Structures are given as structure tokens and as C-alpha cells.
Amino acid sequence: MADATLATRRRALPSLHGAAAMADLFTIVCALVLIVTAVYLAAIEGVLGVNINLAITALAGVGLGLFGLYFPRYSRWSSIVAAVVGLNAILYYMDVYSNACRFNLEMTVAFWVSAVAAGGLFTQVFFSRKLPTLHSRSTSKASTNGDAAKIRSRVATGSIVMYTVMIVLSFIALVPFFWMISTSFMTLGETINRIWVPQEAQVCNYYTAWNSVRFNVYFQNSVIIAVFTITGLLSVSVLSAYAFAKINFVGRNLIFTLVLATLMVPDIVVMIPNYLTISGQIFPIPMSMTNFPFFEIGMGRGFSWIDTLPALSVPFMGHAFSIFLLRQFFIQIPHELWEAARIDGAGHFRFLVQIVVPMSRPAILTVTLLAFIGSWNALLWPLLVTRDPLEWRPISYGLQAFNDEAGTQTHLLTAAAFITIMPMLALYFVTQKSFTEGIATTGLKG
Amino acid sequence: MELNANLIVGKRRPNGRKGMSASQRREAKWGLIFISPWLIGFFIFHLVPMIASLGFSMFSFTLSAPDEARFVGLDNWRRMLFEDPNTWITLGVTFKFAFISLPIGMITAFMLAVLLNSENLLGRNLFRTLFYAPTMVPLIAAILIWSQVLNPQTGWVNRGLDAIGIQALGAGGLRWLDNPNLIYLAYTFIGIWGIGNAILINLSALQGVPTELYEASKIDGAGWSRRLLNITLPMVSPVIFYNLVLSVVGLLQYFIVPWVLNGGSGYPEGTTRFFMVHFYKQAFTFQNMGYGASLAWLIFIIGLMITLALFISARYWVYYAGERN
Numbered sequence: 159m160a161d162a163t164l165a166t167r168r169r170a171l172p173s174l175h176g177a178a179a180m181a182d183l184f185t186i187v188c189a190l191v192l193i194v195t196a197v198y199l200a201a202i203e204g205v206l207g208v209n210i211n212l213a214i215t216a217l218a219g220v221g222l223g224l225f226g227l228y229f230p231r232y233s234r235w236s237s238i239v240a241a242v243v244g245l246n247a248i249l250y251y252m253d254v255y256s257n258a259c260r261f262n263l264e265m266t267v268a269f270w271v272s273a274v275a276a277g278g279l280f281t282q283v284f285f286s287r288k289l290p291t292l293h294s295r296s297t298s299k300a301s302t303n304g305d306a307a308k309i310r311s312r313v314a315t316g317s318i319v320m321y322t323v324m325i326v327l328s329f330i331a332l333v334p335f336f337w338m339i340s341t342s343f344m345t346l347g348e349t350i351n352r353i354w355v356p357q358e359a360q361v362c363n364y365y366t367a368w369n370s371v372r373f374n375v376y377f378q379n380s381v382i383i384a385v386f387t388i389t390g391l392l393s394v395s396v397l398s399a400y401a402f403a404k405i406n407f408v409g410r411n412l413i414f415t416l417v418l419a420t421l422m423v424p425d426i427v428v429m430i431p432n433y434l435t436i437s438g439q440i441f442p443i444p445m446s447m448t449n450f451p452f453f454e455i456g457m458g459r460g461f462s463w464i465d466t467l468p469a470l471s472v473p474f475m476g477h478a479f480s481i482f483l484l485r486q487f488f489i490q491i492p493h494e495l496w497e498a499a500r501i502d503g504a505g506h507f508r509f510l511v512q513i514v515v516p517m518s519r520p521a522i523l524t525v526t527l528l529a530f531i532g533s534w535n536a537l538l539w540p541l542l543v544t545r546d547p548l549e550w551r552p553i554s555y556g557l558q559a560f561n562d563e564a565g566t567q568t569h570l571l572t573a574a575a576f577i578t579i580m581p582m583l584a585l586y587f588v589t590q591k592s593f594t595e596g597i598a599t600t601g602l603k604g
Numbered sequence: 605m606e607l608n609a610n611l612i613v614g615k616r617r618p619n620g621r622k623g624m625s626a627s628q629r630r631e632a633k634w635g636l637i638f639i640s641p642w643l644i645g646f647f648i649f650h651l652v653p654m655i656a657s658l659g660f661s662m663f664s665f666t667l668s669a670p671d672e673a674r675f676v677g678l679d680n681w682r683r684m685l686f687e688d689p690n691t692w693i694t695l696g697v698t699f700k701f702a703f704i705s706l707p708i709g710m711i712t713a714f715m716l717a718v719l720l721n722s723e724n725l726l727g728r729n730l731f732r733t734l735f736y737a738p739t740m741v742p743l744i745a746a747i748l749i750w751s752q753v754l755n756p757q758t759g760w761v762n763r764g765l766d767a768i769g770i771q772a773l774g775a776g777g778l779r780w781l782d783n784p785n786l787i788y789l790a791y792t793f794i795g796i797w798g799i800g801n802a803i804l805i806n807l808s809a810l811q812g813v814p815t816e817l818y819e820a821s822k823i824d825g826a827g828w829s830r831r832l833l834n835i836t837l838p839m840v841s842p843v844i845f846y847n848l849v850l851s852v853v854g855l856l857q858y859f860i861v862p863w864v865l866n867g868g869s870g871y872p873e874g875t876t877r878f879f880m881v882h883f884y885k886q887a888f889t890f891q892n893m894g895y896g897a898s899l900a901w902l903i904f905i906i907g908l909m910i911t912l913a914l915f916i917s918a919r920y921w922v923y924y925a926g927e928r929n
Contacts, residue, residue, distance in 0.1 A: 324719060328734045334749045334797065335737070337760045341752070352758055398642040406628070407635030417642070420650055422849060422911050424857050426880060427904040430660060430887055430897050431653030476645035506634045535742040537860060542888065554744045558864065561748055568752055575745040582740040590733050 338579075342572040349568040360569065367573040371563060375548050376556030377577075383470045383540075383552055384533040390475035391529045392522065399484035400510050404496060414485075420478045429542075436469045436543050438462030465550055469543040474532065480525040487521035488514060520593075527585065527593050534582055553578050654904075661898035667891040680898040691899070694882040695906075697875065702855040705792040710847060713799050717806035718836070732807070739800030747864045750794045754780040781865065784875045791861055791876075802847050809843035810836065838923040845922045849914055856907050859884065879903060 341349055343359040367373070401407070402414050463469035491514060499509040515522065537554040544550050547559070560574045586593070661680050665673035684691050719725070720732055738746070753759050756772075756779045765772035772778045780790040817835050826834070837844075859880035862868060868885060870877035883903070887896025 320719065320722065320725060324725065324731055327716070327719075328731055331735055331738055331797070333760060333764075334746075334753050337753050338749050350758060352763060394641045394645065397638040401635045401638035405631055405635040405638065407632040410635065413639060413643070416646065420646065422853055422907070423650065423654070424853055424900075424903055424907055426857050426883060427657055427900045428650060428653035430893055430900060431656040432649055433888075434656075434893075435648070435653070472645075473649050476642045476649070481642065506638070531740060535744075537744055554742055557742070557744050557748065561864075571748060572752070575748055578745050579741050582742070583737065586737065586740045587733075590736070 338572045338576055341568055342576050344569045346567060346569055363569050363573040364577065367560070367570045368577060370570065370574075371556055371560045372548060373553070373556050373574065373577060376551060376553040379550050380534055380553040382467065383550070384530055386467060386471040387474050387533045388526055388529045390471060391477050391480060392526065394475045395477060395480040395484055395525065396510070396515065396522070399481045399488055400506070400514060402481070402485045403488035404491075404514075405506060417478050417481050432473060433542050436463045436473075438464075463543065465544050465546050467550060470536070470540055470550055470552070471533075473539070474529075474536075477529065477532075480529065483525055484518065484521055487518050491517060523589055524593050527589055530585060531582065657897045657900055660894050661901050663894040665894040667893055673894075676894070680895050684895065684898050684902060690877070690882050691902070693874070694877050694879040697877050698856060698858060698879045701788050701791065701858065701878070702852070704788045705795055706851055706855060708792050709796055709799060709802070709851065710844070712796055713802035713847070714806050714844065716799075717803050717810055718832070720803065720807055721810040735803055736800035738797045741798065743798070743860050744864060746794060746797055747861055750790075750797070751781060751865060754790055754793070756780065756782070782872050784873045787872060787875050794861055802851075805843055805847060806840065809840040813839040841922045842924060845914070845918055849911055852910055852914070853907055856880075856903055
């Protein structure tokens with residue numbers, strides 16, 4: 159019996175390797191395509207000075223592609239980010255060069271497309287293998303019983319009441335989504351006439367909404383802000399979380415308590431001074447536009463960060479919850495690993511980069527996703543520190559502006575809302591396994 | 605805060621001697637290097653601004669004319685506490701909403717987590733994914749969606765209720781966002797929709813409860829409700845406490861929803877004039893930075909007092925499994 163399983167395992171191994179190799183090949187091809195596209199876009203649009211945001215997008219694409227090529231281990235993540243960046247560029251082109259939209263979808267076709275999508279999603283979520291994690295308490299417990307027997311007993315004991323409750327509740331949670339998707343394909347008349355589902359799916363609503371308030375600009379801004387914020391936030395929080403978890407130094411407890419205390423300070427207390435700092439009223443801040451070329455994207459307004467990228471990203475880089483979450487994860491990494499690494503001559507930094515970070519992928523992914531949510535949702539602070547409506551305002555502002563402009567046209571508004579939400583949902587459904595595991599296994603107790 | 609420091613940080617450095625050895629000094633150096641980015645950010649964006657904010661509250665100072673700033677002592681504070689009726693009105697509104705929204709939100713999150721943690725539930729992953737999905741929706745989009753779903757004439761909520769047989773449409777129907785009695789409930793719905801983080805945090809705590817406890821209590825003949833009250837609740841009370849503190853801090857700054865829905869006008873009948881709306885208008889619309897700073901400090905003090913009270917009360921109802929020995 160044992161021999162047979164071993165044999166199958168041996169047979170399974172090469173094919174698994176093949177799959178991995180295919181995946182790597184795929185990411186490498188993606189990266190190459192992205193680099194070529196990005197260089198092309200940069201050459202045509204950005205460098206010639208037509209659109210500087212696009213140049214940054216293109217350069218980011220190049221950087222991410224190169225990163226993926228040099229570090230195949232992380233190429234999947236860099237290619238996801240690069241895909242978002244590339245999509246952004248493609249959308250820009252769609253926006254500029256396509257003619258008026260004349261494309262609508264038969265409802266039957268729309269129905270089957272959405273049914274297939276929902277089915278794929280369901281399969282992906284429901285039958286997905288659990289990721290191996292550092293702290294797999296629940297998985298090891300579950301795997302002790304026979305799987306088939308467990309499922310049978312679960313079905314036998316599972317009460318109908320609970321399923322009814324869960325299905326009703328999840329239906330309530332999803333109703334707004336259904337409404338939004340349905341309405342976004344309606345005509346204006348249909349939105350008023352109390353219809354549940356449109357007769358013909360008006361795909362053009364998305365085109366119209368996208369072109370109404372320069373969503374391309376806001377979309378680009380939000381992507382760039384998110385990339386900057388997440389990069390900074392991860393660097394800051396991984397470093398400090400590691401220090402809190404693995405380095406002994408005087409005042410560690412005190413500083414960690416300070417980190418947690420910032421969670422309890424309302425943002426409103428620091429809002430005015432931070433605004434004054436950012437706008438250069440208190441002291442001339444470094445890297446303000448006039449003396450730091452890369453950020454000289456807006457018009458020079460003296461020593462301030464108003465209407466610049468750092469104003470929207472730097473204040474969010476020291477995120478207490480991220481530090482807390484990562485620390486909880488790092489602290490579970492056995493101390494023996496550090497001893498072994500030190501004997502091999504590695505310092506803290508090398509140990510962190512080569513061992514701790516790869517081991518903590520679920521936690522880092524969770525933090526990344528949370529940071530992305532925060533950055534994509536930000537509205538109040540970006541409104542304060544930007545004056546030019548098109549310079550650096552994020553997509554939330556675009557949606558609000560669209561609401562002010564076309565609030566009565568519900569079908570367009572929902573299409574715009576769905577455009578805003580789509581990147582978040584896509585990212586979530588791609589990463590949700592590691593994400594829910596990331597929070598669930600980090601042990602937030604305390 | 606003590607709770608976190610002691611429980612989370614774990615054992616202290618075993619250090620009997622006064623002076624540090626070379627390796628300890630090296631450790632300290634690396635620790636400081638690793639932490640310095642956060643520390644710098646903390647000083648620039650948290651600590652100094654907090655003190656500066658207190659300082660600003662003593663000045664009369666508008667942004668349009670920063671040179672005319674002058675020291676007025678406690679004038680701003682006197683005006684805020686005794687002369688400006690809006691302070692107390694908006695605080696009252698904020699607290700009223702918090703008293704309605706906080707229990708509903710926390711109980712929903714906890715009960716959903718209990719259901720999601722149930723051993724008998726097939727497809728836990730699927731439900732977990734579904735319940736978390738709304739949290740991914742940007743707040744502004746969620747507000748716009750809900751304002752339409754709650755529309756008295758065409759919204760799906762009222763039409764659904766009407767289909768069941770409840771009179772929701774028409775003149776005598778449920779006008780969620782126009783009726784002063786329903787407005788807080790409507791806002792609570794919008795908030796609950798994005799409750800996924802609280803559910804996940806509760807869930808992680810529930811998964812940490814040792815199964816031996818449940819097995820032992822089953823042998824002793826305890827029922828479902830008794831196990832929930834006597835085992836589950838005490839074991840996850842630290843996380844409930846954590847959620848409570850963060851919810852209170854969040855609710856004190858409740859702002860975006862009323863701001864987007866009615867531009868801070870307080871419609872209907874001033875029921876949505878939250879404190880933060882008042883603050884935002886004073887500080888950034890009228891640019892009374894000095895007065896705004898004193899409002900900010902007032903809410904900070906109130907939040908601090910509530911947090912402290914919660915920490916003191918935590919001794920009586922928060923149970924730490926590790927501490928009882």
C-alpha cells in the first residue's frame with residue numbers, strides 16, 4: 159500500500175515540475191511582452207512629453223518585468239502587478255483611439271458568460287487546496303480523519319437550518335453586487351421602471367462612463383499611488399516587524415506599545431498639522447518639487463508636497479496594523495533558524511530577506527492586500543493634499559466627481575462604480591486563499 | 605496597552621548585567637536601524653503633529669492669512685465648550701449613532717464568525733470569500749451603491765420587501781435616507797456591509813480556541829448556547845475587546861458616509877451632523893485651523909477617556925488564557 163502511494167507520488171512529481179516550469183515560462187513570456195509594450199509606449203507617448211503619467215506607467219512596467227526576469231521566485235507577483243500596470247496602459251489606448259461604442263450583448267450570451275465566470279469562481283474557491291502555512295493548526299487537525307468519511311459525517315450532521323441562514327445572509331451580502339451589475343447594463347429608462355434584469359446588456363455604458371470624467375487619469379493615479387504606498391509600507395513594516403519579533407534591544411517593548419497606541423489615536427488629531435507639514439507651512443520639506451527632479455510632475459508650487467505623489471503615499475507607510483500582523487507571523491519562526499543562519503555567517507538583513515520573507519508569504523500577501531484596499535479607498539486625505547483635480551487625485555475622487563455630474567444616470571454611475579471595484583475584486587479573488595489563511599493563521603489573539 | 609505589551613511581546617530579555625556585551629550592542633544597533641524608518645515616520649506624522657495640534661488650539665489662525673496668527677490662550681477651548689452649541693449637538697449625534705451601530709456591528713460580526721467556524725458547514729471557504737468580498741468595495745462606491753439600493757421607489761430593498769408583502773414602496777413607504785428615524789439604521793447597513801475584517805479577526809480567534817474544551821464540556825452535557833457563553837465568549841474576549849476599541853475610535857471619526865450622501869448638511873433634520881463633519885467644516889471649509897485643532901483635541905481626549913475606561917473594565921470581562929497561573 160505504502161509502496162503504491164510512493165510510486166504514484168514519484169510519477170506525479172515530474173509532471174508537477176513540468177507545470178511549474180510552464181508557469182514560469184508563462185510569467186517570463188508575460189514579462190517580455192510587458193517590457194516590449196512598455197518600451198514602445200514610453201517611446202511613443204511618454205518620453206516625447208505627451209503624457210508623463212504614462213511614461214511612469216511604462217517605466218514601472220519595465221521595472222516590474224525586469225524584476226520578474228531576474229527573480230523568478232517572485233515573478234508571479236511582479237507579473238500580477240505588471241498586468242495591472244499594463245491593463246492601465248491598454249485602457250488608456252482604448253480611451254484615446256477607439257471610436258464610439260456600438261457593442262451590446264444579447265442577454266442570453268451575457269447570461270452564459272456570467273454563468274461560466276461564476277462557475278469558475280465557485281470551483282476555484284470551493285475546491286481549492288489549502289496552502290501550506292507555517293502555522294497549520296486547522297489543516298493538520300482536519301487531515302487526521304479520512305476525508306471522505308469526514309465529508310459524509312459533515313453532511314449527515316450538517317443542519318438544514320444553518321445552511322438556510324448562511325445562504326440567506328450571503329444573498330443579502332451579495333444583493334448590492336447583483337443590483338450594481340444588473341443596473342450597469344440597463345438603459346436609463348430601465349433603471350427607472352423597476353426592472354430586475356435588463357432586456358439587452360448595454361456594454362456601452364462602461365465605455366460612456368469611462369470616458370465621462372477622465373477615469374483613465376484617476377485610474378492611473380490610483381495605481382501609481384498604490385504601488386508606491388505598498389512598496390514603502392512593506393519595507394517599513396517588514397523591517398520593524400522583524401526587529402520587534404527577532405531582535406533584542408533596549409526599549410523594544412516600549413516602542414512596540416507606541417506602535418499599538420497609534421492605532422488608538424484618531425487620525426483627525428494629526429490631520430491639521432500633517433496638512434500644514436505637507437503643504438510646507440511649517441518647514442520646507444525635503445524632496446519638495448522644486449529640488450527633487452523625479453517628483454517635479456506638477457507645476458512648481460514652492461516648498462510643498464501639495465499635488466505630488468509623496469504627499470499621498472508617504473504618510474501611510476508606517477501602518478501599525480501591518481507591523482502587528484507581520485510581527486505575529488515572524489515570531490512563530492523558530493529561533494533555531496536564526497542560530498543556523500548566523501553560524502553560516504548571515505546577518506539580520508540577509509536572514510530577513512532570504513529566509514524570513516520567503517517563509518512569511520501569506521502574511522506579507524495579507525498586508526499587501528490590506529494596504530491596497532486602504533490606498534484604493536483613500537478619499538479624505540487625497541482631497542486635502544491635492545488641488546489640481548487631474549494631477550494626482552485617485553479613483554475614489556473620480557467616482558465622487560462622476561456622482562456629482564451624472565448622479566441621476568444610475569446606469570452610468572453603477573458602471574463607473576463597478577470599474578472602480580473591479581481591480582479590487584480581481585486581486586481579492588486571485589489572492590483570497592492566502593489572504594484568509596494569512597489572517598486566520600497569524601493568530602491575532604491578544 | 606499593557607495587555608498588548610505583556611501578552612504579545614512575550615518574554616523579556618534575560619539581562620542580569622548592567623553593561624552590554626558586544627553582541628548585545630550589535631543587536632541593539634540592528635534593532636534601531638530596522639526600526640528607524642517607522643520611528644522617523646512616527647515623529648513626523650504622529651508625535652510632533654499631536655503636540656503641534658495642541659499648540660495650534662491656542663492660536664487664532666486661518667490658512668488664508670497665516671501671518672496674522674496670534675496667541676489667544678484658551679479662547680478656542682472656551683468657545684468650543686461653552687459658546688458653540690454645535691460641539692455638543694454633533695457629539696450627541698455621534699454618540700447616538702455609535703450606540704445604535706456599534707452593538708449591531710459587533711454582534712453581527714461575531715455571530716457570522718461563529719457560523720463560519722462551524723464544523724458542520726461545508727463550503728466554509730466559499731462563504732468566507734463571499735462575506736469578505738464587500739469589504740473590498742471602496743467606501744465611496746459602497747455608499748453610492750447603497751444609496752440607490754435603499755432608494756424608496758426603485759431600490760431593491762424596498763421592492764424586495766414589497767414583494768414579501770411589507771408596504772415599503774409609495775408615499776407611506778420606508779424612506780431610508782430621508783426619515784430621521786431610519787437614517788441611523790441605513791448607515792449601519794452600509795457599515796455592516798464592509799464588516800469582513802472584523803469577521804476574519806473573530807474567526808482567527810475562534811480557530812484558536814482549543815477543541816479539548818469543547819469536547820470536555822460535551823461530556824459534561826453542556827448544550828450549544830452554554831458552550832457559546834461559557835467557553836467561546838471568554839476565550840475570544842481579547843479579540844472582542846480589540847474590535848471594540850478600534851470600532852469606538854473609528855465611530856468617533858465617522859465622516860465619509862454623511863459627507864458623500866448629503867455634503868455635511870445634516871439632512872434629514874440634522875440627524876447626520878456628526879462631530880467629524882463639524883470639524884471638517886471648521887478646519888478645512890472655513891479654514892479655522894486653530895479652532896479645528898481644539899475640536900480635534902476634544903475628540904482625542906474623549907476617545908482616550910473611553911479607551912481608558914474600556915481598558916479598566918477589561919480586567920473584569922476580558923479573559924487571558926495565558927495569565928491565569
